[in-house]
Amino acid sequence: xxxxxxxxxxxxxxxxxxxxxxxxxxxxxxxxxxxxxxxxxxxxxxxxxxxxxxxxxxxxxxxxxxxxxxxxxxxxxxxxxxxxxxxxxxxxxxxxxxxxx
Numbered sequence: 722x723x724x725x726x727x728x729x730x731x732x733x734x735x736x737x738x739x740x741x742x743x744x745x746x747x748x749x750x751x752x753x754x755x756x757x758x759x760x761x762x763x764x765x766x767x768x769x770x771x772x773x774x775x776x777x778x779x780x781x782x783x784x785x786x787x788x789x790x791x792x793x794x795x796x797x798x799x800x801x802x803x804x805x806x807x808x809x810x811x812x813x814x815x816x817x818x819x820x821x822x
Contacts, residue, residue, distance in 0.1 A: 723782065724811045727772040730804035736768040739801050743770070745790040753788075757781035768803070 731739045743762050750760065757777040764770050776782045785791055799805065 723776045723779065724813065725772075725774045725808055726811050727774070727806050727808045729770055729798075729802050729806040731768040731770065731801050732803045733768055735801040736764070739768075739770065739794075739798075740764060742790070742794040743772075746785070746788060746794055749788045749790040750785070755781075755784045758784050760785060 747760070747762070750758070758781050759773075759775040761773045762770060763773075774782075774785065776784075
């Protein structure tokens with residue numbers, strides 16, 4: 722399993738637009754229902770977004786990046802952000818009933 726955390730902060734006036742684009746990615750994921758991927762996005766009140774991505778293999782990581790909605794989300798991400806995205810590979814220390822939206 723590969724697990725990544727991506728964190729960034731949007732400009733206040735662009736946070737709702739970013740949320741709309743992220744929701745479109747989730748809609749496409751729900752429509753296609755691919756195996757081997759778990760994905761969650763959280764938003765704080767200050768426009769910080771945190772994406773948690775878990776894939777079974779490196780090949781499964783391409784499932785998200787290959788979505789049309791993800792390409793639309795990526796387009797202009799730097800213009801929407803006040804703090805650039807930072808990506809880190811993570812390991813699970815503990816987990817208790819992860820939420821499904």
